[in-house]
Amino acid sequence: MLRNAASASRLEILDWLKDPAAHFPPQRHADLAEDGVTVRAVAAKLGVSRRVAGTHLALLAGLGLLRTKRIRHRVYYRRDEIRIAEVARMFEKGW
Numbered sequence: 001m002l003r004n005a006a007s008a009s010r011l012e013i014l015d016w017l018k019d020p021a022a023h024f025p026p027q028r029h030a031d032l033a034e035d036g037v038t039v040r041a042v043a044a045k046l047g048v049s050r051r052v053a054g055t056h057l058a059l060l061a062g063l064g065l066l067r068t069k070r071i072r073h074r075v076y077y078r079r080d081e082i083r084i085a086e087v088a089r090m091f092e093k094g095w
Contacts, residue, residue, distance in 0.1 A: 009046060010056050014065065016045065017079045030071050036078030063087075 016023040020032040024041045043053035057077050060066045064083040069076045 007056075009048075010060055012046070013042060013056055013060065014079065014084075016042075017066070017077070020078070029074070030069075030076050034078075035069050035071060036067070036076035038074050038076055042077070 017037065020037050023045065024032055024037050026032065027035075027038065027041070030036070030038075039050050039054045039057060042057060043050045046053055046056075057066060061068055061077065065080060065087070066077045067080045069078070
């Protein structure tokens, strides 16, 4: 399952979400750092359809690496730094 999460696109998304203000344009109804980014913003940055971007984000959220927040009719994604640190520690211990 983690091997599937390590695609180049998903790693790129995780990297962008470290500093979303540097990689995504401002959003109308949400703060990039506090709330996260939409599927549409990620799709535009990756140059893929919203469906493909949504699949990447859903997998990362399913692993607990991203948190979701619904504002109005949109879902926003941001990194879960605590979970990412936990996963990194597991790999450091030779899991």
